[in-house]
Amino acid sequence: MAKAARQDQPRSSVWLEGKAHRRRGGGQPSGLDRDRIIEVTVRLLDAEGLVKFSMRRLAGELNVTAMSVYWYVDTKDDLLELALDKAMGEVRLPDPDSGEDWRDQVRALAREYRTLLVRHPWVSALVGVFLNIGPNNLAFSRVVQRVVRRTGLPAKRLTSTISAVFQFVYGYGTLEGHLASRASAGGMSVDEYFQQSLDTVTAAPQAAEVLQESREIMAARGGDTVAEMLERDFEFALELLIAGIEAMVTRETEAAGEN
DSSP, X not given: OOOOOOTTSOOOOTTTTTOXXXXXXXXXOTTXXXXXXXXXXXXXXXXXXXXXXXXXXXXXXXXXXXXHHXXXXXXXXXXXXXXXXXXXXXXXXXXTTSOOOHHHHHHHHHHHHXXXXXXXTHHHHHHTTSOOOSHHHHHHHHHHHHHHHTTOXXXXXXXXXXXXXXXXXXXXXXXXXXXXXXXXXXXXXXXXXXXXXXXXXXXXXXXXXXXXXXXHHHHHHOOSSHHHHHHHHHHHHHHHHHHHHHHHHHHXXXXXXXX
């Protein structure tokens, strides 16, 4: 039986090995195709998480044998990489040529990426594992580069700018997704889980001082629910980043003028 790639070896990519769209010869199970397999994979990953996912579990959901799935994908890693790009296809991309202000397009891309990471918590765990050169991820990357290029920053500053914005979103969305997953696993809403966590920390004497400071900060930022607090924090942090980009554009322009 095909196995996942060894973790001590650099893995290639399903998109490089000509396997992304390959179909095997005759004998495939009827009523099954790769699109359906990927769709069910995404659904299982959303419902049960990456740790519990297995080819056997997938086959059971499809009501076929595990070997039947291997008619369409060679390894579990290949399937996860296909599922990752499938999820990336949900991101709505602005048109860099529309004339829309770059600030609004950066905001739109950041919000879309955050939504994706929260909706599919398993995505963040796979982003650093695979090369991410599927068509949907490449389309996302291309639009991000074109939008950030329109800020007016020199080419040598573009990768740093992209990292500042989207690594922030990655971290924020990943933690937010973990919060939602833990609450769901405990049979609680996010607000209930958050309150339980606060109650637990309150019982720890060594955390009393820090907790008091945290309560004052949280009260100051406002928001009746965790979702509201997260939304306000995200939007303000995003505005800080955009303001920082504007400031750096000015600095680079002034430096170029002096030279």
